[in-house]
Amino acid sequence: MDPWAACEHQVRAFLQRLGRGHPRYAEALTLQSRLQENIAQARLYGDTETRRAERAQVLDALNRLALEALGAALQDLAGEPSPHTATPGKRDIQVGGDVVGSVLITGDGNVVNLPAGRPAVPPPAGSELSPVARAQVRIYAADGKDVVGAGFLTGRREVLTCAHVVRAALGLTGHAPEPPPGSIPLDFPLLPSPNRLTARVVRWRPQDDLAVLELAADLPAGAEPAPLVEGGDLWGHPFRAFGFPAGHPEGVWAGGVVRGPNARGWLQIEDTKETGYRVQAGFSGAPVWDDALGGVVGMVSAAERDPAVRAALIVPTSILRKACPDAIPGRPSTLPSNPFTDILAVRDPARFVGRERLLERVLRLLETGSVALVGERKIGKSSILWQLKRQLESSGSVLFWDFFEPAPAQQLLRETVGHLGGSGDTWEDFRRAVRGRRVTLLLDELDLALERGFDLDTLRGCRALCQREAGFRLVTASRARPGDIFPKPEKGSTPWDFLHPTEVGSFTEEEARRLLDHPWAPEAPRFDGATCRELIALSGRHPYRLQRAAYHRYETLADPDYDWRAEYERDMLEALG
Template sequence: MLNLKDATVSLMDSDSQICGSGFLVKDGYLLTCAHVVNKAGGPEQPLTMRFQGQENTVSAAVAVDGWHPQEDVAILQLEADPPAGIQPLPLGVCRECGGHAFTAFGYPEVGDYHGILAAGQIIGPVEKEDGRGMLQLASANLARGHSGGALFAENQQRVVGMIVEVYHPDASGKHRDTAFAIPTETIWRLFPALQPASSVLNPFFFPGRINNPAQFFGRQRLLREVKGSLKQGSSVSLVGKPQMGKSSFLYYLYCTRETWLPDKTVVFLDLQQVLDERDFCEELLGHLGEEGDSLRELKRALRQRDLLLILDEVERLAEDDFNPRLHDLLRALAQEPHFAMCLASQQPLTEVFPARTPGGVSPFHNIFVTKEIGPFSEENARGLLLSGLQGTPVQFTAAEIEQLLADSEGHPARLQQMAYALFNQYTR
């Protein structure tokens, strides 16, 4: 990852108190929020800041045409060159970044730490009441001091926005991990000089789940087998090591459900986002248009429901805050003709959910068709590279493709990361 910290500054007021964050983007220009500038002294005053890890402060002023308080954007221009070795962060488009991971760095008040990392997920684009487009974020560790900081999208390895607002939950605790960012497209519209001359989007490296079905590649034989089993009413257990594409596979099944299972209700749940058993029941019932948060209410709702339940990260159900009665309920339902499941785990289900009594068997013993998901075949790996390059001005050489195939050994995440790095060498 590019050095996000080095390119980040802390803006200070006249008492040397940190007011927020900013970051270097291009030709001595910095981005920050207008409200951070106001706290630091206002747009008419010289502004003092310090690059992360540097002893000396630097000065900047609001650039000509760089003050946009209505959008909460300020573009600053340094009075001198930035410290040696500090590189500006590249800006990228925010399209198709929904569902992907991000990293941020800023200066919230956390003990005696100077600068704190934050991470989370870009949920997707939203609009304010006045029509301004924003990016909604989910993060448990973003705080007010991150305002003005860069929103670094891991899938693009570029900044796709600027952190602007961290939401404080209401009395019920809703939206406690919600924040918002201004997308780069807004910044480019306000200050076109920051737009790169060439914006070639790197087609590789999708850490985490692929949310766009058009970007899903390969696994055609496994898809046929899994779909065939599910159409027949059998439940399927998908087993594979981390980063083999289990989450993307399940979500692709869900997104394309209308094309292969149009007459059945299909629900997808990522169990990493489920807090406990009550939350699981409430989430599933909510997807079915029902109210409630108990196993009893869930049992009644599922008794005659024609349903395919897709569960990612199913290990979560084996943790102590889930009642074994839930496992028994799912086992019983899986034997009914109207109910099927497709679960993803790193280990076989009989190991994830072992027998609860000596001499007993796992609650999920002998009720699932087990399918393994492993590295790409050479054909699939080569096809991923070639399809990714279509529509771009970049073409890898035959030798480069062979090297990528050999070094990645068909591991999906590793192949994407290596292809991403090679693509960047062509576009720098």
């Protein structure tokens, strides 16, 4: 039996129950499309860790949507009759209408008007608003009833939109050579509290279909200007835009790719999907967010009326800046260096992100004893050792032995004794050099200790030093617990019982997000919330996997054709097997 058939059946049942008229139907349809594409690839080319992670993410989003919209999980919806199935004496529930608003025809034939000014469908609880969502504006006719177009915040009180949207809002015909007078109602539909505001035209460039509005009041909480960016050749860059086509005053999202400029210098954009909404009438004035550059690269001005031609034209940033010289700049077109380049142990304290609490815990344990760090490969044990070295050096001597290096323990002893001001290469020489001093010995890759000559007797010597010398501490790092590395002694105490075992595991969700924020490189663009969730799910919050996933995902900002998932999988296969 096809292992994915039941999953597809559940999603189809959910869409049927939800109905085309539901305001979140488009969101569900988009998720279904992503799921079908994932399953089709798995059927053709086989399943992989990446596909499983992506599929789990989409199914999780669908399940949350089902719970929020219908109050039931996906598996509970499969096989149940649709609520829109006609029953005697009832009519199907439908949602329709034009840009002025929507109507709901209930089962008993009553018509309920849904006003155009109602808030847009809010994002799921706990999700983060993207920068373009915080800047998004919905513009109404002067009487406040009809939605006539979109706009976006570019400054402290400045909103950019199309000149033809302003003419529609004020009921003007023909061309107005001067900024037309009048008050224009608008709101920020994607904010939690989209209160109605008013604005007036302060800059007027009808030759470029541009108008700048100035708000009469302060910005609502959460509103932020969108950065304008320019990136040279944008061909193939993915974009997103939010608009208000007929029948959708609450707004819908559309996406696609940027193409090239026409003879006028305006950019062509295209919807390359077979399903979902396209940029069309009602999107005029909407900011076009370039996912590769992380900023607004243009504003929608015109769209094809023929639904078979899923294309539109946008006014590029280079022209928008003429109307908005004070607009906040985006990041430079030259992409800052990739911040996710750490492959070996992290020594720079500024880049040591996500393990701060664990480091503090180890430091507290060292106040009274010694510690054994235990964790899988590439989990971050060596990075913790290096940060311990940095912090403890101010209060005593810190010695670092890395058994990954092919140096025998006797050589390490000789070098260490010399570092402490003594001479010799025996354990007795080391014990004399340590006497009466505050010394911390860090042993990395303890799994290889026996190969380097660090045997059970040497470990016994460390245990004895910890008992006799109040200032001596030992910290080991290994994949296996010390008791599984050294042979169990036939007599006496186990030499490793003085080490406090401390597990080094995966990041928490919050720690993973802090790493993805790369505070050590503030000039580099940050991933949006959806991308962060994808990277966290893909990596399982494993620090090394997360770092490498973020590295490859960041590379797509410079090259949209970069197959980051394939490169990540190849990377993991080579590094972790």
